[in-house]
Amino acid sequence: MGTVVDSGKKEANGSSLSEKKATVVFVLGGPGSGKGTQCTNIVEHFGYTHLSAGDLLRAEKESSSENGTMIQNMIKEGKIVPSVVTIKLLQRAMQANNNDKFLIDGFPRNEENRAAFESVTGIEPEFVLFLDCSEEVMERRLLGRNQGRADDNIDTIRKRFKVYMESTLPVIEYYNSKGKVRKIDAEKPVEEVFEAVKSVFTPLHEKVHFFGRILCSSKTRKRLPKSVLPDVPKKKKKSLSPLSATTPQATSSSRPDQGSTSDPAEQPSTSAPYLIPISQRC
Numbered sequence: 001m002g003t004v005v006d007s008g009k010k011e012a013n014g015s016s017l018s019e020k021k022a023t024v025v026f027v028l029g030g031p032g033s034g035k036g037t038q039c040t041n042i043v044e045h046f047g048y049t050h051l052s053a054g055d056l057l058r059a060e061k062e063s064s065s066e067n068g069t070m071i072q073n074m075i076k077e078g079k080i081v082p083s084v085v086t087i088k089l090l091q092r093a094m095q096a097n098n099n100d101k102f103l104i105d106g107f108p109r110n111e112e113n114r115a116a117f118e119s120v121t122g123i124e125p126e127f128v129l130f131l132d133c134s135e136e137v138m139e140r141r142l143l144g145r146n147q148g149r150a151d152d153n154i155d156t157i158r159k160r161f162k163v164y165m166e167s168t169l170p171v172i173e174y175y176n177s178k179g180k181v182r183k184i185d186a187e188k189p190v191e192e193v194f195e196a197v198k199s200v201f202t203p204l205h206e207k208v209h210f211f212g213r214i215l216c217s218s219k220t221r222k223r224l225p226k227s228v229l230p231d232v233p234k235k236k237k238k239s240l241s242p243l244s245a246t247t248p249q250a251t252s253s254s255r256p257d258q259g260s261t262s263d264p265a266e267q268p269s270t271s272a273p274y275l276i277p278i279s280q281r282c
């Protein structure tokens, strides 16, 4: 559960992130898919601290004489800033915050980001929220964003899309292969996207652990989409079909989707109603 797995990992100031027992959710998706917008909603609803890698880099660009010019050039070209810089900023921000739940937005952007973060902090994400959106829609949104960003022009936007396809999608694929991706259709209006986002986060915050499984109240169960729940067999009737391991908002897109576990030990119980394996996220 997004927990720190290596208690020996220390930040430059000597304090360990492991002491915080941080829960981390990565928020990924193309430029303009709505990561920042949805993170704001998640913060309000679920009490996470939002850390945007892009915002941290933009702030560092303004204040750092050491890395300022390099960051500025990388952002202007839509390139990914070396992990050593971004991870230090993320670590500092996490250390400086008393919260133990973090939404890390726009990170990891490539394999180097992913592997370095894991080895430096020892943190694995609870899951990856993936906002899936077409380039056409993202381009329209970015051109209308009006935040005066140096990279929201058509030339840089095209470069960012290329970097996203070549470098970030493989990271999403990686987490998908571990069953950690929660894919959301991000083309819908903000409120509808957030409804889907809520259905991913709500079970996580209502769950009750019970002998390594999670016990849902019948109230919670009623509110959950059917797709996240295992079938509850009716008395004296044997189910013939295999259990569905789909999670909310699964779509038929060829993009990375939420994985399902093939480990029989992780499959939902058919004999105990409302007892659902942890991998089912509620």
Ligand SMILES: Nc1ncnc2c1ncn2[C@@H]1O[C@H](COP(=O)(O)OP(=O)(O)O)[C@@H](O)[C@H]1O
Binding pocket: 029, 030, 031, 032, 033, 034, 035, 036, 037, 038, 141, 142, 144, 145, 146, 186, 187, 188, 189, 190, 191, 193
């Ligand atoms: N679901 C949505 N529908 C329409 N516009 C959106 C939606 N989500 C975000 N936007 C708008 O699109 C732009 C990019 O959103 P933002 O959250 O900044 O994306 P990202 O952080 O992924 O780059 C912003 O102007 C935002 O208001």
Ligand SMILES: Nc1ccn([C@@H]2O[C@H](COP(=O)(O)OP(=O)(O)O)[C@@H](O)[C@H]2O)c(=O)n1
Binding pocket: 030, 031, 032, 035, 052, 053, 054, 055, 057, 074, 075, 076, 078, 079, 080, 081, 082, 086, 105, 106, 107, 108, 109, 113, 151, 160
């Ligand atoms: N992990 C990251 C995140 C952002 N960045 C840089 O910051 C830019 C803006 O990222 P962002 O997440 O704020 O914005 P979007 O491109 O997602 O709209 C990226 O194009 C990269 O140049 C980076 O180098 N490494």
